[in-house]
Amino acid sequence: MSIDTAKGVLGDATIAELEAGLRGTVVRPGDASYDQARTVWNAAHDKHPALVVRCAGTADVIRAVEFARSQDLLVAVRGGAHSIAGFSTCEGGIVIDLSPMKGAVVDHARRRVVAQAGMTWGELDHETQAFDLAVTGGLVSSTGISGFTLGGGVGWLLRRHGLASDNLTAAEVVTADGRVLRADAQQHPELFWALRGGGGNFGVVTSLEYQLHPVGPQVLAGLIFYPLDQARQVITRWRELTAGMPDELTTLVVLTTAPPLPFLPQEVHGTRVVALAGMYAGTPAAGEAAVEPLRQLGTPIADLMGPMPYTAMQSLLDPLWTAGAHNYFTSAFIEPSDAAIDAVLRNHGTTPTPFSEVHLHQLGGAFARVPAEATAFSQREASVLCNVIARSPDAAGFDGHVAWARQARTEIARHGRGAMYVNFTGDAAEDKVRASYPDAVHERLVRVKDTYDPTxxxxxxxxxxxSSAR
Incomplete structure (x- = not known):
C-alpha cells in the first residue's frame, strides 16, 4: 500500500527497501501499532506522520536520515517524546524514533556515563545511582535525556553541578549528510559548543557522554506547602534567602492548586497554594541547617521536606505529570523584584485550570560560574527562571489556556531582558528563538548550522x- 506524504507518495517498494536496511522497524498508517507509535506525551500535538522509524541503533538512524533526505521528507526526531512544543512528531513526514535505544555504560572510576539518546532520566538515574553517581536531570523522570540536555537542562543539581549540558563531555551525532561524528572539546569543537544549548538543530544525537558526580543515595529533599494568602511573604523571604544559600541547595517555588493527596489537609484540596520544593545535594545531615529557613517562610500547611533517596526526589512529581494531557509551556528569565512578584501572583490568580502553574526556579551557583562563551546556553546572569504552564486533561478550551500562558509570560518577562529558556518556548516562532540567544551567540549558531545542516x-x-534559508 502506498503512503501519502506532505511531499508526494511513497510506494511499497520504496518502503520495503528502507525496511530491508534496518535492524529496527517501520510503522506506517494502518499498522496495529501505528496509533501507539505516533502518540507523544503532550496530547496537544496529535499528528499523523507518514512513517515512524523505530531505530535499534546508530546504523538505523543513518539509514533513516538518508531515506528522509532522498525522499524530501519532513523530519521529526524523537527521544523521550514529551514533545512540549510538538517537535518530536509531524504531519505527513518521518519520525526518527530513538526511544528503543536505551543502552548505558557507566565508568564509575572516571565518573562518566555514555547513554543512548532514547533513555529517560528515570532510566539513566537507575544506572548511575547503582554507583551513587548522578548528573543534572529532569524534574519529571519520564523526560528524555537528549532533548532536555541539548536545550540546557534545569534540574535539582543545577546550583551544585550546573546544567545537564554543562556536564556533557561528548556526543555522537548523525549529520544531515549521513556522517557519524564525535563532537567533544577536541573533535568538532564548534559543533560541541552548539550542542550545549542550541537544541536539535545540527543532527541526530544518538548517544551522550556525561560527567557524573557523587550524589546520594540519600538526599534531603521534598516540598513545603504554604497557604496562598502567605504567597507574597513566602516568595519575598525566599528571594532574600537565595542570596546566601549554599550551592548544594537548589529550590523551586510552585504556585499551583493543591491536589487531592493524603498528605495535604482535605480543606485545602482544590485551593490555590504556594509550594517550596528543594533538594540539598549533600548528606541529609549537612542539609538540615540549610533547609531550616525554608520552614520559616510562613506557617506551613504541610512540611514534606526530609531524607529520601535521590531517585525518589527525581520522580516525586511524576504522578502529577502523566502522559495524555494538553500542555503548553513558556518561560522568561527574570529578576524577582517586588513588581515581578506582583506580576507572578496576579497571573497565578487567573490560571485557567487547576493543573496550570507558575514556577520560579532558583539559578546561580555552578550554573552562573560557567563562562558565557563556553556553551551556546545563554542568560547565565539571571537569578530566576519563570515557567508558565497551561495544562488541561483534554482539548476543551485549550486555545484559551494557551492565550493565558502567553499573556502571563509577556507580562512577567518585562521584569527581565525578554530572554526565554529554549526548552520552554512554547512553539517555534522565530522571535522566540531569537529571544533565547544574544546576537553574537545566534550568529555563531548560524555558522555551525551552515556547516552541519546547510539545507x-x-x-x-x-x-x-x-544562511541559505534566511
Missing part, C-alpha cells in the same frame, strides 16, 4: 535557520 533538514526544533 535545514533538521528544522523541527527551536530552529536556527542556515
Amino acid at each position: 535545514n533538514l533538521f528544522r523541527l526544533n527551536q530552529n536556527i535557520r542556515p
